[in-house]
Amino acid sequence: MRVMVLVKATEDSERGLLPTAEAMAEMGRFNDALSAAGILIDADGLKPSSHGKRIAFAGTDRTxxxxxxxxxRELxxxxxxxxxxxIAEAVAWVKRCPNPMPGPSEIEIRPVYTMADFQ
Structure with missing residues (x-):
């Protein structure tokens, strides 16, 4: 099963506070373990929402x-x-994950739809 594992934003990440070199190295080791286990498909960090845009849809209108x-906390x-x-395997891996933020944080796991879900 394919899952999207979402690191929730914090006030620090929204301020653009970057991880320490030690935190980056620790996360790198975790990502290496995911890769070695054949689990990792893709991963990346996102810039703060101040760099982003949202497009609101209402019928044919776009804002x-x-x-x-x-x-x-919802970002x-x-x-x-x-x-x-x-999903149990995903939970087990997230429990092994180093804290992705300097303070309290949350990680959300969401299964990805497959074509079989629509048949």
Whole structure:
């Protein structure tokens, strides 16, 4: 099963606070372990929402909204795309993950739809 693993934003990540060299090295080791296990498909960090845009849809109308966006805890600061046997395996891997932020943080796991889900 394919899952998107979402690192939720924090006030620090929205301020553009970059991880320390030590934190980057620790996360690099975790990503290497994911890769060695054949789980990692893709991963990246996202710039703060102040660099982003949202497009609101209403019928045929489109409205561009400039960042930053409110509700920091609902924003995404980074992601992984993994191929795992099941959601329990994804949870086990996230539990091994170093804290992606300098303070308290959350990681969300969401299964990705497959074509079989639509049949």
């Amino acid at each position: 561009v909204i400039d960042g930053p966006f409110p509700a920091t 995404v600061a980074g992601f992984w795309l993994w191929e795992v046997a099941d």
